[in-house]
Amino acid sequence: MAAATVSVLDELRKLGVELDPDFLRQAIALVMRLLMDAEVQTLIGAERYQRTEERTTYRNGYRERNWQTRVGDVALQIPKLRDGSYFPSFLEPRKRAERALLSVIQQAYIEGVSTRKVDELVQALGLSGIDKSAVSRICHELDTAVTAFRTRPLEGAYPYVWFDALYLKVRQNHRIVSMAVVIAIGVKETGERTILDLDIGASEDGAFWTSFLRNLVQRGLCGVELAISDAHLGVQEAIRTVLSGATWQRCRVHTMRNILAQVPHRDKSLVVAAIRTIFAQPTQAEAKRQLAEVVTSLRGRWSKAADVLESAGDDVLAYMAFPQEHWTRIDSTNPLERLNREVKRRTEVVGVFPDTASVLRLVGSVLIEQDDEWAVERRYFSHESMQRRKQVDGSNRTLNAAPRLEPIR
Secondary structure, eight states: OHHHHHHHHHHHHHTTOOOSHHHHHHHHHHHHHHHHHHHHHHHHTSOTTOOOTTOOOOEEEEEEEEEEETTEEEEEEEEEESSSOOOOGGGHHHHHHHHHHHHHHHHHHHTTOOHHHHHHHHHHTTSOOOOHHHHHHHHTTHHHHHHHHHHSOOOSOOSEEEEEEEEEEEEETTEEEEEEEEEEEEEOTTSOEEEEEEEEESOOOHHHHHHHHHHHHHTTOOOOOEEEEOSOHHHHHHHHHHSTTOEEEEOHHHHHHHHHTTSOGGGHHHHHHHHHHHHTOSSHHHHHHHHHHHHHHHHTTOHHHHHHHHHHHHHHTGGGGSOGGGHHHHSSSHHHHHHHHHHHHHHTTTOEESSHHHHHHHHHHHHHHHHHHHHHSOOSSOHHHHHHTTTOOTTOOOOOOOOOOOOOO
16 A cells, blocks of 8 residues: 555656645645535436436536645535535535634633634644634624523512623723723522623623612512612612612621721721621611721721721621521622622733623623523522511621720720
8 A cells, every 4th residue: 555655746746846835735626526526416317418307407617615724725616506506515514614614713712711822722623824804703693692691581570689890991982991891680589590681891880780789670670678789879879770779788898998997007007906896797777786886996096997897887787687697698788799700800801801791792792601500509598487577677686796896095
């Protein structure tokens, strides 16, 4: 077999044939043309210009197709039929490979791989490469899934909802600007957690948040009892306007940061210890009394910190009117913070997004992936505890009271 191969190579060289990629592409094109002619002949039951009783149809020109191979692009002329259709059998594996490649490129984009790096990924798969514009066109196919996810109807009641925002860099009008990506998640009456929606805007102003919440209501969001967010004025205003009847829970973690920003570094640990006694109380009523004592204790040395704590007041303790087993998850936006970190991990590689559509495409795909994972996980809250929230009165708990705080001198 080796001797025969050498003999063929020698004969080709005698004819002056150079075994370069151009020759290989021409050879592949010739062989494939002969193969397609043989397949068409079998399909229609006759050779070219042959008259037979077995003939079923006639050739009707060609359609061009660019076929990617290991030696580069090969231009094919696929025969067309007057009746029926013909597709080369040797392209079927390539069709499956193309679908696999498409899924790889889409998944790479979701994972945060930049479009420039996708070209290297494609070459590693043994293909000649895909330019950046082609990658972007392929990624646009994710838009259909993201749009369907963002417009799906929201069925049932969502007693708990969380709102938060993160900022990404986007190229707009030949400038790089920082834009807010807002995300909403909720828990159903049966205890399952789900992602409600996302959107992107120039800022977190009241009008933007109001529009975002109204869209959720139009899709079916209802039964909201507790809305958890930071103290941004825009989201507060939107919650009061759109989710009337819902209680607002000011994020406990953000509140603590706002208070400590008014305290010298050497005194932070002392102030943190004092504030923690508020949240250690067994009932909402006890916590409110403890908060008043802590405010009085802080007033002498850290008046600005005392003002922040006092202004937080009822809002930072709203979660205590719900079942105690829910407290650690509804007292802050931490559930959304963890989701935001996952989104940032995927978007850091991109750096600057070319437009807002690409932001929605990538972040939306990440959220769909996360929502699918939540769907198969255990309930965020048990069904029994979700039913108990209807009977809970935060002022009537009978637990051991935490120690009172003495005034700080």
